[in-house]
Amino acid sequence: MKEIIIATKNPGKAREFKRVFDDEHFEIKTLLDFPDFPEIRETGKTFEENATLKAHAVMERFNLPTIADDSGLQVDALYGRPGIYSARYAGDHNDAANNAKLLSELGGVPKEKRTAHFVSTLVFANPKNDKDLVVEGKVDGIIGAFPEGDDGFGYDPLFYVPELGKTMAQITVDEKNQISHRGQAIKKLEKQWQDWIIW
Numbered sequence: 129m130k131e132i133i134i135a136t137k138n139p140g141k142a143r144e145f146k147r148v149f150d151d152e153h154f155e156i157k158t159l160l161d162f163p164d165f166p167e168i169r170e171t172g173k174t175f176e177e178n179a180t181l182k183a184h185a186v187m188e189r190f191n192l193p194t195i196a197d198d199s200g201l202q203v204d205a206l207y208g209r210p211g212i213y214s215a216r217y218a219g220d221h222n223d224a225a226n227n228a229k230l231l232s233e234l235g236g237v238p239k240e241k242r243t244a245h246f247v248s249t250l251v252f253a254n255p256k257n258d259k260d261l262v263v264e265g266k267v268d269g270i271i272g273a274f275p276e277g278d279d280g281f282g283y284d285p286l287f288y289v290p291e292l293g294k295t296m297a298q299i300t301v302d303e304k305n306q307i308s309h310r311g312q313a314i315k316k317l318e319k320q321w322q323d324w325i326i327w
């Protein structure tokens with residue numbers, strides 16, 4: 129079994145990564161398995177910079193192959209905000225407060241102007257490679273007028289996917305991984321890392 133650490137403290141992300149990678153080939157751990165791991169300050173100006181900070185902090189501590197995800201919501205009517213500040217949009221990291229603030233900022237904006245995108249940048253860092261692998265995924269949607277669905281995390285109940293006729297919180301983890309920003313980035317990573325990894 130090959131061990132990989134996912135550099136996240138977010139249980140929603142952890143669940144999505146584990147669903148893909150936790151099989152006979154890999155043993156997956158996340159920062160939720162190491163509650164004492166110190167806070168990693170996300171001081172970068174881009175998703176890639178923040179994902180790199182997280183991947184390297186964790187890889188250096190455990191000396192194991194590490195994947196970090198930095199992701200967020202870009203709303204066209206808000207000129208791409210909250211973007212890299214999605215987790216801290218309403219102050220501290222609180223999904224309900226973030227969703228409430230998003231609805232309030234979009235108050236009065238009609239459906240056709242509520243277009244938005246989830247984006248994810250993954251950085252894969254391996255102690256045996258001197259360069260990181262960096263991939264991105266993106267999915268388009270529309271911000272709903274009210275939250276719908278109990279699955280998922282973060283902005284999922286407000287992220288309506290027209291092709292599905294559902295929000296990201298009304299589908300299973302497997303269905304979300306098939307279409308989501310993170311799922312797409314993971315597929316790119318899997319394609320590229322075979323040639324890349326020296327385990």
Ligand SMILES: O=c1nc[nH]c2c1ncn2[C@H]1C[C@H](O)[C@@H](COP(=O)(O)OP(=O)(O)OP(=O)(O)O)O1
Nearest residue numbers: 136137138197198199200201214215281282283284
């Ligand atoms: O699939 C998603 N479904 C719903 N919301 C999402 C998704 N993907 C990112 N988001 C939102 C949640 C959070 O407000 C921010 C990510 O912030 P980000 O710093 O990357 O993650 P985080 O702080 O929750 O966990 P960690 O840094 O430990 O990986 O964007």
Ligand SMILES: [Mg+2]
Nearest residue numbers: 138170198215
């Ligand atoms: Mg974070």
